[in-house]
Amino acid sequence: MIFRKRQKTEDRKQRTENRGQKTETTVQDGKKNRLLTIVIFLIGVLCIGYLISIGRNFILSRLELKQIEVSKVRVEVLNGTNIKGLAETASEILRKKGFDVVRYGNAEDTVLSTIIIDRSDPELKNAKVVQSILKQGLLTFESHALQLFEVTVVLGTDFKVKKEASILETK
Secondary structure, eight states: OOOHHHHHHHHHHHHHHHHHHHHHHHHHHHHHHHHHHHHHHHHHHHHHHHHHHHHHHHHHHHHHHHSSOOOGOEEEEEEEEOOTTTTHHHHOOOHTOOEEEEEEEEEESSOOEEEESSSOTOHHHHHHHHHHHHHHEEEOOOOOOOOOOOOOEEEOOHHHHHHHHHHHOOO
């Protein structure tokens, strides 16, 4: 009987010690979980801020393009291919969108890629607006001494009249 009482007392002590260890472990795990939650939250906040920044910049750049009065953008369209009437077709698309196509004709050389040259703005705002209508073209800046045009489009053999452009031009 004395043995049983000792055994029970020892068992109680052991359980009490085990509870203390479990409580200590649980507290440590809780601190780790809270720390992990805070780190994940901060990473999430940073990611959301980054995405908002990208979206804002994208929207602002689109607004800048929309603020350009296309009727004031003088455009020259040159056919750098062997396809007859291509410059005229591209000119019609741009005119229907409100651009002032001052001149169209043939380029001196045949070119592979369509090039849109902004002649007045190193930030290529005018060229970007033309590109958004034609849905193609490499952008570059090259000033022109006489400043007759804001944009020169040299149509290359890669130039295709897009169905979207044709649909848009009839509206």
